[in-house]
Amino acid sequence: MGTRCIIFIRKRIYKEAGSVKKSFLGDPDESQYIYEYFVCMYQQCDGYVRGGVGEWLAKFLCDFLHDYSSRYMDTGFLAAKCVKEFMEKDAVFKRLLPLASLKDMYRYDHQKAYIITTDSTRKFFDNKSIMLTSRGSCIITARPEKFMTIYYQNAKRIEESTTYDEVIDYGDEELEKDGYLAEDRLLGKFLNEIFD
8 A cells, every 4th residue: 555656747759850869857867868758756655567557557548549539649748647647536645746856756655667658650649659678686678568567467476576776677568679588688777786
């Protein structure tokens, strides 16, 4: 019940596509992408995946993609909708946290982190435009419609993992090809350096 969580919504931009070569918030230097962060939300309890915030986020994103599939990609619009729904969903203590450097934001008091990442190369919201990542003892990333299934399939592996921030590779070639696994590995390395 007392699992605290933070939620980030961000847009990824391929470094070659823009003139800026580094994120203002201090993402790993080795990253192929620059991340633009829109919001950081906090919830005091029920931050776990199963029956908690993780499951709620997966459902919210699936519904969002269904309702706005013909809308041009706008991460700010997604963030606004998510904040509104998140703050109104129940009476559990929630708040918005200030955007700061990644090192500082990952030091916010939490046991779980969720990262919603939009892909700037997509023109419209569709089933390839959004990824959902969960970070607890392990890091797992999937498309919203597959997230809970992938989580349940790998739950035993996650529970038995002895490596903190281990990236769960469940054999999705698209995830590897689109650079999400490489970025998750960089995130894991980055976080291990922060907390060592």
